[in-house]
Amino acid sequence: MCSGLKINLDKTKAKYIGSLKSCDHYPHGLSWIKEPIETLGIVFTESEEDNYKLNFAKRIKNLNSLLNIWKQRNLSLKGKITVVNSLALSPLIYVSSVISTPKKVIAEVDKIILDFMWSGGTAKIAKSTLIQSIDNGGLKLCDFQCKVEALQLAWVKRMTDTSQGRWKLFPQCFYNFKNLNMYFQAKQKLLKCNDIPQFYSNIHNRWMKLFDSEASTFEEIINESIWLNCNITSAGEPIYWKPWAEKNVYKIGHLLNDNGHFYSEKEICDKYKIKCSFLNVLQLRQSIPKQWRDVIVKNNCNPYQESLVVKINNKLCTVDKLKCKDFYWMMIEKRPKTPSCQKKWCESFPELNDVNRDVWNRIYRLAFRITRETKIQSFQYRLINRIVPCNKWLFNIKIKDSAECSFCSCEDNLQHFFLFCDKVKEFWSIWFKWWKYVSGMDLRNCDVVIECILFGYPGIDEMIDVLNYCTLHAKYYIYIQRLMNDNKIEFHEYLVLLKKKLSEERFICKKNNITHRFTKFNFIYESL
Ligand SMILES: [Zn+2]
Numbered sequence: 001m002c003s004g005l006k007i008n009l010d011k012t013k014a015k016y017i018g019s020l021k022s023c024d025h026y027p028h029g030l031s032w033i034k035e036p037i038e039t040l041g042i043v044f045t046e047s048e049e050d051n052y053k054l055n056f057a058k059r060i061k062n063l064n065s066l067l068n069i070w071k072q073r074n075l076s077l078k079g080k081i082t083v084v085n086s087l088a089l090s091p092l093i094y095v096s097s098v099i100s101t102p103k104k105v106i107a108e109v110d111k112i113i114l115d116f117m118w119s120g121g122t123a124k125i126a127k128s129t130l131i132q133s134i135d136n137g138g139l140k141l142c143d144f145q146c147k148v149e150a151l152q153l154a155w156v157k158r159m160t161d162t163s164q165g166r167w168k169l170f171p172q173c174f175y176n177f178k179n180l181n182m183y184f185q186a187k188q189k190l191l192k193c194n195d196i197p198q199f200y201s202n203i204h205n206r207w208m209k210l211f212d213s214e215a216s217t218f219e220e221i222i223n224e225s226i227w228l229n230c231n232i233t234s235a236g237e238p239i240y241w242k243p244w245a246e247k248n249v250y251k252i253g254h255l256l257n258d259n260g261h262f263y264s265e266k267e268i269c270d271k272y273k274i275k276c277s278f279l280n281v282l283q284l285r286q287s288i289p290k291q292w293r294d295v296i297v298k299n300n301c302n303p304y305q306e307s308l309v310v311k312i313n314n315k316l317c318t319v320d321k322l323k324c325k326d327f328y329w330m331m332i333e334k335r336p337k338t339p340s341c342q343k344k345w346c347e348s349f350p351e352l353n354d355v356n357r358d359v360w361n362r363i364y365r366l367a368f369r370i371t372r373e374t375k376i377q378s379f380q381y382r383l384i385n386r387i388v389p390c391n392k393w394l395f396n397i398k399i400k401d402s403a404e405c406s407f408c409s410c411e412d413n414l415q416h417f418f419l420f421c422d423k424v425k426e427f428w429s430i431w432f433k434w435w436k437y438v439s440g441m442d443l444r445n446c447d448v449v450i451e452c453i454l455f456g457y458p459g460i461d462e463m464i465d466v467l468n469y470c471t472l473h474a475k476y477y478i479y480i481q482r483l484m485n486d487n488k489i490e491f492h493e494y495l496v497l498l499k500k501k502l503s504e505e506r507f508i509c510k511k512n513n514i515t516h517r518f519t520k521f522n523f524i525y526e527s528l
Contacts, residue, residue, distance in 0.1 A: 001184060004015075007012070008365055009030060012030055012031070012334075013030070013031050013033050014028070014030040014031070014032050014033070015032065015033050015034070015037055017046075017061045017270045021046075023303060025093070026084060027486055030166070032417070033396075035473070036050060036054065036095065037222055039366055041094075042055060042095060042099060042103075043099060043355050043481070044099070048102060048220070048412060051322045052102045052104070052105065053492070055095050055099060056092070056095065056102065056168065056170065057104045058103070059091045059092050059095065060092070060108050060109065060112070062091065062103065063088050063089070063092065063112055064112050064174040066087070066088055067083070067084075067088055067112060067113075067115075067116040070083050070088075071116060071119060076374050076375050076377075076378035077117070077378045077381060077382065078374045078377055078378045078381070079374050079375075079378070080116060080117055081117075081130070081139050081140065081141045081142075082374075084113055084116065084117075084142060084143070085142045087142070088113075089109075089144065089147070090485060092105075092144070093144065093151070093442070094145070094147045095146060096151055097151045099199055100197075100198040100199040100202050101148045106144055106148065106150075106413075106423055109144045110127075110144060110145070111409050113141075113144070114127065116440075118361065124385075124387045125147075125339075125387065126339075126340060127141070127143070127387045128335060128336065128337070128338070129339040129385070130336075131143040131332055131335075132332065132337050133271060133329070133332075133337075134364055135361040135365055136337050136339075136361070136364065136365055137337070137338075137339040137341075137360065137364045137384070137385075137445070138339075139381065140235060140339075143332065144281070146331050146332055147328060149206050149327075149331060150324050150325075150327040150331065151205045151324060152202055152206040152207070153206060153210075153220055153324075153327040154323070154327060156203060156207050156308070156319065157308075157319050157320065157322060158185055158318060158426055159180045159182050159184070160181045160307070160320075161320055162320075168180065169176065171200060174196040174197065174200045174345045175196075175200070175204070176199060178196065179245070179248070179250075179310050181307070182225070182227065182245060182248075182250045184308055185223075185225040185250060185251065185309070185321075186225040186227055186228035186250075187208065187211045187225065187229050187231075187307055192311050193226075195277075197267060199480060208328050210310050210312060211310070211311075213314075214231070215292070215311075216295075217295070217316075218295050218298075218299045219287055219303060219304075219316055220250045220297065220311060220316060221252060221292045221295055221296060222251060222253035222256065222302060222303070222304040223251055223252070223304055223305055223309040223316065224225070224251065224292075224297070224499055225250055225251060226244075226249070226250055226252060226254070226284070227239060227240045227241070227244075227245055228238070228240055228286075231289055231292075232287045232288055232289070233287060234283060234287045239287060240282075243274060243275075244272070244274055244276075247272045247274050248272075249268075249272050249274065251304055252288065252292075252296075252304070253302055253304025253305075254272075254304070255268075255284065255285075255342075256296070256304075257302065257303045258301070258302050258303050259300050259301065259302070260279035260296065260299045260300045260302045261300075262281070262285055262296075263281070264440060265277055265278050265280065265281045265502075266279065267291055268281060273275060277416075288379065304465070305318050307319060307320045308320070312327075312330045312334075313330055313333055324493075338500075339366075340345075341384060341385045341386050342360065344386060345386075348415070349451055351415065352450075352451075359458075362456075362458065363384065363455045363456065366380070366456040366468060366472075367379075367380035367381065367456075367472060369465075370465050370468050370469050371469065371472065372473065372505075372508075373501075374475070376472060376476055379475075379476050380475075383414070383418075383454065383475070383479075384455070388417065388479065390412045390413060390414055390416070390417035390496050391403050391404060391405060391406060391412035392412050392413040392414075392416075393409055405417075405421055406487070407422070407423065407487045408421055408422055408423075414454070415450060415454075415484065417478075418448060418452075418453065418454065418475055418479075419453060420476055421482075421487075422487060423487055423489045424478055424482075427478065427487075427489045427491055427494070428442065428453070428473075428474075431474055431491065431494075433446050434491070435467070435470070436528050438523060438524055439463065439466075439467070439524075441463070441467070452471075453471055453475070456468045456471065456472070457471070462520040465520065466520050466521055466524060469521075470498065470524070473494070473497065473498055473501060474494060477489075477493070477494045477497055495528055498524075499525070499528040500525065502528070503525075505521065506518050506521070506525065507517060
C-alpha cells in the first residue's frame, strides 16, 4: 500500500469478482467469502434482484412507514413537501448516488409520495406543477427520477474533473477510453452497454441524452468534439484519429488559432507535435459540415473551453462549474411547466391572457415573500391552484350534490367564496374603509379589485407589501370562518387576529435583531 499501511489479515475478508467469481483457490490466509460485500450501508451485488432486495426494499419500506406517521399530523402542502425533501428521501438518495437504481424503485417511491401528498386520494395539483420552482408555480417537491438522473450527471463531472483519483481507472477501463473528458465530449453512442456495470451504462445513457440539439452558434461549434461525432464524418463514418487524440486534440476549437483561423499542417505539427500532411489537415477540415465551416470563417476569435462543455436548455455550460443541484433544476426546467390553474384563471379574467411570465412569477412568489408562515403560504397556494373547498369545486369533484352557496343561493365559486357572498361583501366594504383610514390609500375605485384581492396587489414597495400582508390574512380569516360553516365573519375579529400575527412577527424580528424589517408594519400595529 502506498501510504505504508498494512492489511490486517484477521480483519480482512476477500471475495472473487468478475470472471473469477467461481474460483475455489483461497490463498494468503484470508477469510474468503461468497456472499455480497457490504460497506457503509451499501451492499454490492451483481444481481439486479439482490440489488433491489438488499439496498432498496428496506429503505422503501422505511419511507412508507415514516410518511404514514407524518400523515397523522395534518400538515400543509408545503409542510409535507419539506418532510419528503429533507427527511424522507435522503436514505434513498444516498444509495442512488453510488449504485444503480432499478426502475421499479422510482415507480414505488413516486406512488408513496403521491399517496402521502394527497392522503390517499387523487392528486388535486399535478405532480408536474408541484415539482417546479416557486416562481413557476410549484412548491419544489423533489422529483425522485430527476434526482437520480442528476446524480448520474454529477458523476460525469467527477470523472472529468482535474483530480487524479485512482478510482478513475475503473471508468476508464469500463468506457474503454483513457481521456474521459474526450469521451464525454463525443456524441457517438460507442458504448457496448451490456458488457459494463449498469451504474456506468446508466451514466453514459443519461449523459448522451443531453445532446438533443445540433450545434449552430460559433461557440457551440468550436466546442464540438472532432472525434466520434456523427456530424463529422469521412466516407459516411465518424472519425477517430488516435495519434491526434493522444495529444489531446479533440475539439474543433483545437484546430483553430487565436484568431479563429484553421491551423496549417506545419502549425499543427509545431503546436501539438503531430506528424501530419497537407492532405490530412484538408481531410479533417472537409469532414466538418459545410454550414459549420461557414460560421467559423465569419468569426475571428477562438473562445473554446478546455473543460467539458454541454448545451443544456439552450445554454452552453462548462460542466466543472455545475453542481448536482444545477443538473436537477436544468432537467426540471426542461419540462412543460405552465400550471393548469393558469388557463382556468384566464377564462375568468381574460386580461390575464396577455400578461407576461413575470406577472405570473410575481403572483406565485407573493405569499412566500411576504409571510413566513407555512400555513398561510400553503393556503394562498391552494387558492391560486383553485383547490379551496368552495361548493362549486366540491360539486365538481362529486363531494357535494350542489354548487350552491351554503349561506345564500348563488353559485359558490372562488370569487363568491372570497368576495361576493353577502357577509363577505360587507366585510370587504369595512376593510377598505379601514385601510383608507390607516394608510390614506383609497382602493375602492380600482377596476381590478377582484384580481388584486385574489392574487395580490402589484408593486414591490413596502406599503404594497403591508397591503398584501393584510389582504392575505383577510382572505385566510374568511376561509377559516366559512369552513366552520356558521359563516360568522366579523371585522373586529379579523383585527384581533391581525394584531396577534403582527405581535408574533414583531417578536421574531426583535429576537433575530432585524427590527428594521418590522418598521413597515408600525403604522398598522400602532393603530390596532
Ligand atoms: Zn353566498
